[in-house]
Amino acid sequence: MKRIFVLAAFAAALSLDVSNAYAQSGGVDKAVGGYSFEEAAKEAPGTKDFHSADGRLTFAIVTHTAGNGFFDPVYVGATVAGNLIGAKILLLGSESPTDDPAREIEILNQIVQDPTIDGLIMTTPQVGAYNDIVKAAEAKGIPVATTNSFDGTILNRSGIGHTGQDASAAAIAGEALVKCLADKGIEKGSIVLPSSTAMGNIEVNNRVTSAFNAIVKGLRDAGKLDAFKVDAGPENTGIDTNPNDPVNGIVTLFESRGDVVGAFAGNNVFTPALAKAVAQTGMTGKICAYGFDLGPAQQDAIKSGDLTGALGQQPFLQGFWPVMQLYLQIDRGIAAANLDTRAQLVTQETVGKVGKRFEN
The missing domain is CATH 3.40.50.2300 (Response regulator)
Structure with missing residues (x-):
């Protein structure tokens, strides 16, 4: 009888070990290159001192109309992303309730001279009007990302990430x-x-x-x-x-x-x-x-x-992703990773679901 109990206990333990092995099947503890994912996931030591060397990343996001509420969730998205990576986000834009690229460009010309800026995000509704901004930023070593409106002719387009809705x-x-x-x-x-x-x-x-x-x-x-x-x-x-x-x-x-x-x-x-x-x-x-x-x-x-x-056009993403894009460019060397935010059709049946978390 004792022998039977011992065998039963052994079988149960063996069954438990096998089930654990099956549960963990396919798990990956380290990279093929030998390093640990835990270590590789850490931020690079010099990231916070990029460009301004003040121990904190500062990104500016500038839009062509901050006066009508459309860009509010864009600013929310940018702020959420900034909080995640510990970056300061400057929320800037034309005060006009209608499109005002001229005022936006005026703000951009000022902000690109700010020595504390580590990255610049801008909307580009007026085709051909932003090349001087890109030149000035690149000359200072400031990476640029565009969001919302798309200028296919902008200087170094292939090297600049864009977040927005394809027309x-x-x-x-x-x-x-x-x-x-x-x-x-x-x-x-x-x-x-x-x-x-x-x-x-x-x-x-x-x-x-x-x-x-x-x-x-x-x-x-x-x-x-x-x-x-x-x-x-x-x-x-x-x-x-x-x-x-x-x-x-x-x-x-x-x-x-x-x-x-x-x-x-x-x-x-x-x-x-x-x-x-x-x-x-x-x-x-x-x-x-x-x-x-x-x-x-x-x-x-x-x-x-x-x-x-x-x-x-899911504007929350139009603020969130370019901040993350610039961070990845600085910390990981990942550039020009475009994101198409597509479109969300809202009708009388679904409008009650909009904006519950400032996302639309």
């Missing part, structure tokens, strides 16, 4: 607009895409074009293109509308066409204006109106039905 994501709104028309049983009418190339934001121009192409494709695939007039202006970058008085401009556009059943606006200037125009003309719920960004005005308009939906 092609606007196709999501175009596809949603076509579906909305079908759901409402709308069989004909005008679809307008108001905008302004005078603002000099090529990213917005590309968004309008992408939305236009998606609308045309969707209607064509449904065999209904001939019944609709889709108008995004002569270059498909938007019907020229005064950015200084966008509401009246869109109201006039609606009234001049007389049969508007759908609309798309490509930025934070024209989207709230589109919602107000829809309300003023009594078209709430009657047309399919889509826009861009998820600021307070857009969220209120979606809740009221003045906007059918809007695309969020």
Whole structure:
């Protein structure tokens, strides 16, 4: 009997060892090169003394409009990233509620001279206007990252990381607009895409074009293109509308066409204006109106039905990732790791979930 108990205990212990071995199967304690991952994960000794040599990394993030709330979650994301790596983040930008690249460039020219700056993050809505900033930063040994708007011609583009939404994501709104028309049983009418190339934001121009192409494709695939007039202006970058008085401009556009059943606006200037125009003309719920960004005005308009939906470009990531990118470039030598933040379509059914943690 004693022998049986001993054998049973031995079998149980053996079973436990085998199960532990199976549970740990595939575990990796060290690199093939022989070093430990624990050691390799530590920050480099000289990272905190990069450039300014003051024992702390300081990054500046400069945007082209800090006055309308869109960039608030960008600044939140940058602050979260700074807290994670122990960096100081300077939150800067034009005070204007509308796009103001000239003021942004003025701020950039000042901040690039600051001896405490270890890294620079900037939006680049005006193509070709930032090369001197990049030259000045590189001459001082300050790494640069761009966020939000994309300038494909910027100096050393291939060596500069970018975080932002590719303009092609606007196709999501175009596809949603076509579906909305079908759901409402709308069989004909005008679809307008108001905008302004005078603002000099090529990213917005590309968004309008992408939305236009998606609308045309969707209607064509449904065999209904001939019944609709889709108008995004002569270059498909938007019907020229005064950015200084966008509401009246869109109201006039609606009234001049007389049969508007759908609309798309490509930025934070024209989207709230589109919602107000829809309300003023009594078209709430009657047309399919889509826009861009998820600021307070857009969220209120979606809740009221003045906007059918809007695309969020996940701006939290547009602040968080470039800070991490610069840190990795300084600490690990990892440069130009781009991030496409894509688009999040928000409608009346989902708008209540937006902004719970300042992420949109």
